[in-house]
Amino acid sequence: MEIDTVENRSGPTTTLEKQMLVQWCMSAQFFSETVLQDNLKRILGEEHQETMQEIIDKLNSTLEQFSLALRSSMSQTSGERWWALISTNADGISMTASAYSAVELGILRQLIESVFTEPLGNYVIGLHQAVREATEKAPNSFSRREAQDLVMIFCRDGWLEIDDGKWVTIGQRACIELQQYLEDAYPEFIRTCGLCKEMATTGLVCGECGTFLHPFCADRLKSATTGALSCPECRQQLNSSDAFGPGKSGIPHSVKLDSTQAQD
Ligand SMILES: [Zn+2]
Ligand SMILES: [Zn+2]
Known part of the structure; x- marks a missing residue:
């Protein structure tokens, strides 16, 4: 077949290849950039010349007609980029997580709210609390075992994440797919990293100006400066104990930080 010729392998994506990529994205739904790259090589060939951005743009122009799009966000701790196929006309959790x-869905919505609005600002609840809330929310009262299994399914699917075997926090997929929903539903609980400008649910805060930094972005700054870690906005030295996220002391949402410089 013509698409197997060498010219086509190193040239622009053919219609069939694009179709195969769209089909793969639709079945995979949520994947790391490493997995995406492996599949690009598998479908387009090792030698393909197109950049990730060119391919994503092409796929999104095809997906648009189905009200779908590929969106990404960075892992806040490792820096790895994750992708998800999202519904662009989704009005919240129900449309997006339609496999449940x-x-x-009611339980997932409840757990995301509990995690996101947790008063210490760590964006975590204990696994026991998550299981208890799931049990109570189920109309015919799940068994503890069923509730725990469901929490694990939400984690497996990327909506929630288990940290250190005992904390339940927001998952990578929720960071991508539910960003708009979270911004609309809980605007006062949203934190944005001062370096990469993505949503932050774990990291450091500058005690001086209130700028937030992801753990990965703080590491990136540290290795770029080779000295003490200072705030990218006000240059104040950052204190590693001013941290929020699983197992951290937390930055309560009731504490109003001066984040005017970080918001411009
Ligand atoms: Zn960041
Ligand atoms: Zn600062």
């Missing part, structure tokens, strides 16, 4: 039953 109404009861399961």
Whole structure:
């Protein structure tokens, strides 16, 4: 077949290749950039010349007609980029996480709210609390075991994440797919990293100006400066104990930080 010729392999993506990529994205739904790159090589050939951005743009122009799009966000701790196929006309959790039953969606919504609005500003709840809330939210009262299994399914699917075997926090997929929903539903709980400008649910805060930094972005700054870590906005030295996220002391949302410089 013509698409197997050498010219086509190193040239622009053919219609068939684009179709195969769209189909793969639709079945995979949520994947790391490493997995995406492996599949680009598998479908386009090792020698393909197109940049990730060119391919994503092409796929998104095809996906647009189905009200779908590929969006990404960076892992806040490792810096790895993750991608998800999202519904662009989704009005919240129900449209997006449509693989679940109404009861399961209600539980997921409840858990995301508990994690996101947790008063210490660590964006975590204990696994026991998550299981208890899931049990109570189910109309015919799940068994503890069923509730725990459901929490694990939400984690497996990337909506939530288990940290250190005992904390439940917001998952990578929720960071990508539910960003708009979270911004609309909980605007006062949203934090944005001063370096990469993506949503931050774990990291450091500058005690001086209130700028937030992801753990990965703080590491990136540290290795770029080779000295003490200072705030990218006000140059104040950052204190590693001013941290929020799983197992951290937290930055309560009730504490109003002067973040005017970080918001411009
Ligand atoms: Zn960042
Ligand atoms: Zn600062």
